[in-house]
Amino acid sequence: MRGALAAQWLSRHPDWLRAHGAFGAANYNMLDLPFEKEGDVLRIPRIALGPLEMKDVGLMGAGPSLGAADKLIGEAFWNVWQEQAGETVAGWLGANVLKHYRLTIDYPNAMSYWRKGAEPDAHDYDRVGVTLVYEHGEYFIGGVIARAGAPGLEIGDRLVAIDGQPTRGAARERVLTALRGAPGEQKILRVTRGPVEIDIAATVFAF
Numbered sequence: 518m519r520g521a522l523a524a525q526w527l528s529r530h531p532d533w534l535r536a537h538g539a540f541g542a543a544n545y546n547m548l549d550l551p552f553e554k555e556g557d558v559l560r561i562p563r564i565a566l567g568p569l570e571m572k573d574v575g576l577m578g579a580g581p582s583l584g585a586a587d588k589l590i591g592e593a594f595w596n597v598w599q600e601q602a603g604e605t606v607a608g609w610l611g612a613n614v615l616k617h618y619r620l621t622i623d624y625p626n627a628m629s630y631w632r633k634g635a636e637p638d639a640h641d642y643d644r645v646g647v648t649l650v651y652e653h654g655e656y657f658i659g660g661v662i663a664r665a666g667a668p669g670l671e672i673g674d675r676l677v678a679i680d681g682q683p684t685r686g687a688a689r690e691r692v693l694t695a696l697r698g699a700p701g702e703q704k705i706l707r708v709t710r711g712p713v714e715i716d717i718a719a720t721v722f723a724f
Contacts, residue, residue: 518608519595523557523578533559535575535724538648538660541641541693542613543577547651547659552594554648554660555580558724569631575613575641613641642724645696645704649676654686658708662724669717674708681705697721 527534539553546553557578564571582594599606619632646662647670656676676684679695698704698721706717 518576518578519592520556520578520580521592522607523559527557527559533561535560535642536646536662538662539577540646540648540662541644542611544648545689547649547689549650549652549659550582551580552582553580571614573637573639576608643697643700643721645719645721646724647696649692651689656684656692670706670719671710674710676706676708677714678707679704
């Protein structure tokens, strides 16, 4: 969602903040841009979509898509989508929400029908707190979330393996899943830093 709107919500509800820097589903694009690296991850107690009520919804308030220039020209990424939509766009419902419903859209009558399936996963935020960047089949550490306190990781480290499973060429969902675990569990992240390859024990936190 728009970072400015997320900031307004956080000013009234600071307890909604889970982390500064995208992780998990919020980090799916993995671009080397402030959009995710400087985004805020929130947990919203309740969101209503007409008569449909969604509880404990995770979302990301986007960081600036153009860096400091966003402050001068507005939130460029969202403004582009808003112009195409022809109406106000505050954000998107992501796969982390939609996967729990069977959604049917009746375009001629401008109606949507939602059938609830599985309950949301209350532990989807239990993971190693890192923001990843994906480039040419490789994964890099784009940010270390301070709350996680992952020791030894540095921005720019190239991720080689998670618990012995190679990450080069692996699907993004597989890599994100490998970073999940039970709070307090340790994941062994093998990274290269310059010419050196090292193993780092990173703790899983409940965000």
